Amino acid sequence: xxxxxxxxxxxxxxEAIKLFPVVRALAERPGIQIRTCVTxxxxxxxxQVLDVAGIVPDHDLNIMEPNQSxxxxxxxxxxxxxxxxxxxxxxxxxxxxxxxxxxxxxxxxYYRKIPxxxxxxxxxxGDIYHPWPEEVNRRMIAPIADYHFAPTETAAEAxxxxxxxxxxxxxxxxxxxALHATLARIxxxxxxxxxxxxxxxxxxxxxxxLVTTHRRENFGDGMQQIASAIARIAxxxxxxxxxxxxxxxxxxxxxxxxLGGCDNVIRVDPLDYPTFVxxxxxxxxxxxxxxxxxxxxxxxxxPVLVMRETTERPEGVAAGTARLVGARTDQxxxxxxxxLDHPETYLAMSRAHNPFGDGKSAARxxxxxx
Numbered sequence: 001x002x003x004x005x006x007x008x009x010x011x012x013x014x015e016a017i018k019l020f021p022v023v024r025a026l027a028e029r030p031g032i033q034i035r036t037c038v039t040x041x042x043x044x045x046x047x048q049v050l051d052v053a054g055i056v057p058d059h060d061l062n063i064m065e066p067n068q069s070x071x072x073x074x075x076x077x078x079x080x081x082x083x084x085x086x087x088x089x090x091x092x093x094x095x096x097x098x099x100x101x102x103x104x105x106x107x108x109x110y111y112r113k114i115p116x117x118x119x120x121x122x123x124x125x126g127d128i129y130h131p132w133p134e135e136v137n138r139r140m141i142a143p144i145a146d147y148h149f150a151p152t153e154t155a156a157e158a159x160x161x162x163x164x165x166x167x168x169x170x171x172x173x174x175x176x177x178a179l180h181a182t183l184a185r186i187x188x189x190x191x192x193x194x195x196x197x198x199x200x201x202x203x204x205x206x207x208x209x210l211v212t213t214h215r216r217e218n219f220g221d222g223m224q225q226i227a228s229a230i231a232r233i234a235x236x237x238x239x240x241x242x243x244x245x246x247x248x249x250x251x252x253x254x255x256x257x258x259l260g261g262c263d264n265v266i267r268v269d270p271l272d273y274p275t276f277v278x279x280x281x282x283x284x285x286x287x288x289x290x291x292x293x294x295x296x297x298x299x300x301x302x303p304v305l306v307m308r309e310t311t312e313r314p315e316g317v318a319a320g321t322a323r324l325v326g327a328r329t330d331q332x333x334x335x336x337x338x339x340l341d342h343p344e345t346y347l348a349m350s351r352a353h354n355p356f357g358d359g360k361s362a363a364r365x366x367x368x369x370x
Contacts, residue, residue: 003031003032003033004031004032004033004091004092004369004370005033005035005088005089005090005091005092006026006032006033006034006035006090006091006092006093006094006369007035007036007037007084007085007088007090007092007093007094008022008023008026008034008035008036008037008093008094009036009037009038009039009081009093009094009095009101009102009104009105010036010037010038010039010046010095010096010101010102011038011039011040011041011042011046011061011063011077011099011100011101012041012042012045012046012099012101013042013045013046013048013049013273014097014099014290014291014292015096015097015099015101015102016038016046016049016050016053016055017049017175017178017273017292018096018097018119018120018173018174018175018178018292019094019096019119019174020049020053020055020178021174021177021178021181021361021362022094022096022119022174022362022365022366023036023053023055024053024362025362025363025365025366026365026366026369026370028366029366029367029369029370030370031370032366032369032370035058035059035088035090036055036057036058036059037057037058037059037060037061037081037084037105038050038057038059038060038061039061039062039063039064039077039080039081039101039104040060040061040062040063040064041063041064041073041077041099041100041101042064043062043064044247044270045247045270048270048272048273049272049273051272052182052185052192052272052273052274059084059088061077061080061081061084063076063077063080070100070133073100074100074103074104077100077101077103077104077105078104078107078108079108080104081101081104081105081108081109082108082111082112085108085109085112085114086112090114091114091115092114092115092116092117092369093105093106093108093109093114093115093116093117094116094117094118094119095116095117095118095119095141095145096118096119096120096174097119097120097123097134097138097291098120098123098131098134098135098137098138098141098291098312099134099137100133100137102118102137102138102141103137103140103141106118106140106141106144106145107140107144109144110144115146115147116141116144116145116146116147117145117146117147117149117365117369118141118142118145118147118148118149119149119174119365120149120150120151120155120173120174121138121141121142121145121148121149121150121155121159121168122142122148122150122151122152122154122155122156122157122158122159122168123138123151123155123158123291123312123313124138124139124155124158124312125310125311125312126310127309127310129217130217130308130309130310131215131216131217131291131308131310131312132216132217133216134291134312135312138312139162142159142162142164143164145167146166146167147167147169147368147369148164148167148168148169149169149171149361149364149365149368150168150169150170150171151170151171151172151173151295151356151357151361152170152172152173152315152355152356153170154314154315154318155170156168156169156170169364169365169368171357171361171364171365171368172356172357172358172359172360172361172364173295173356173357173361174357174361174362174365175292175295175296175356175357176295176296176299176354176356176357176358176359176361177357177359177360177361177362178273179277179296179299179300179359180359182273182274182277183277183281185274186274186277186278192274192275193274193275193278195271195272195275196275196278196279196282199242199266199268202240202266203240203242203266203282206238206239206240207238207239207240207284207285207340208239208240208241208242208279208282208283208284208285209233209239209240209241209242209283209284209285209286209287209336210242210243210279210280210282210283210285210286210287210288210302211230211241211242211243211244211287211288212243212244212246212286212287212288212289212290212293213226213246213251213288213289213290213307214246214248214251214289214290215289215290215308217308218289218307218308218327219250219251220250222307222327223250223251223254223255223327224254224258225327225328225329225332226289226307226327226329226332227254227255227257227258227259228258228329229329229332229333229336230243230259230262230265230287231258231259231262231265232329232333233332233333233336233337234262234264234265235264236264236340238340239264239340240264240266241262241264241265241266242266242268242279242282242283243255243259243265243266243267243268244268244269244270244271244276244279245267245268245269245270246270247269247270255267277296280293280296280297280300280302281300283297283302284302284340285302285303285305285336285339285340286302286303286304286305287305287307287332287336288304288305288306288307289306289307289308289327291312291313294306294311294313294316294322295313295316295356295357297321298316298319298321298322298352298354298355298356299354299356301350301351302350303321303322303323303339303346303349303350304316304321304322304323304349305322305323305325305332305335305336305339306322306323306324306325307325307326307327307332308324308326308327309324309326309327310324311324313356315355315356316355316356318355319352319353319354319355320348320349320352321349321352321353321354321355322349323335323349
């Protein structure tokens with residue numbers, strides 16, 4: 001049987017986290033040759049995950065430039081991935097999620113009539129500006145792909161409503177695979193998370209509120225509202241706020257200006273993935289506008305307050321593991337205080353069923369593709 005050459009395209013830290021289990025699973029299947037192409041849409045954050053996962057990319061486009069517009073970024077990504085496809089004999093391309101890299105990988109493949117498999121397909125918020133531009137990115141990938149690996153039945157049904165019925169498979173979300181694999185590595189090698197050693201004394205005997213924020217739609221007033229909420233939450237003596245600050249200047253400048261005098265806010269550089277997983281395990285509440293954290297935190301029994309108006313992961317809200325609080329100071333503070341002051345509310349969220357997978361999603365995807 002002739003071997004199948006598959007190119008896995010990714011460029012951001014979340015994509016790398018969710019795709020390294022797929023790369024590993026496919027590498028174990030006979031008759032498949034795996035090639036990887038990274039765009040480095042997130043250079044430093046991406047490299048952290050590549051190092052942990054032990055992936056040395058076959059192609060590194062290093063495409064990111066400071067402050068480039070979305071249309072310029074997409075154009076450079078499409079031509080970059082297209083250049084790889086012009087020199088590599090590839091039978092199939094895999095993209096993940098909703099990034100500019102994912103859309104570019106799908107478009108470059110389509111222009112060359114190369115089949116595309118979409119990991120984490122079918123997520124929909126229903127609002128093309130929330131999350132922006134991710135909601136439209138993933139909607140545009142859907143008609144191009146011939147394999148749609150939906151993390152939940154809700155995501156699969158969203159595809160069917162759009163007339164996409166062929167090649168739709170509910171696999172679970174590969175982020176749970178990555179989480180389980182990383183927890184196992186931490187258990188074997190605790191030194192992987194030594195970066196937290198300096199932080200542990202500052203959070204001892206306190207309830208940790210772990211914060212992540214970086215969404216474009218929250219830049220400006222939304223980010224200021226989030227910073228104001230963090231400052232108010234940190235006034236409690238029984239709370240420590242742990243905040244790995246995203247390097248985007250639109251985030252850093254606001255947090256520097258508004259949280260500079262808050263001793264109870266522990267601002268750190270972005271954590272590598274094992275350290276972040278360990279921090280997630282130590283947390284009491286998770287406050288985020290991220291997508292992947294909405295899936296990871298429930299797997300560890302951590303209630304998630306989502307600082308967005310909508311979510312493309314409504315399963316978490318329906319299951320009770322997540323709650324939308326928006327990017328408004330009063331709503332964010334009220335949500336955190338409710339969980340801190342009402343044990344019954346906290347237990348209901350922390351014990352809710354995680355709807356996002358069982359840690360075997362990558363194996364299902366590899367079986368389908370092989």
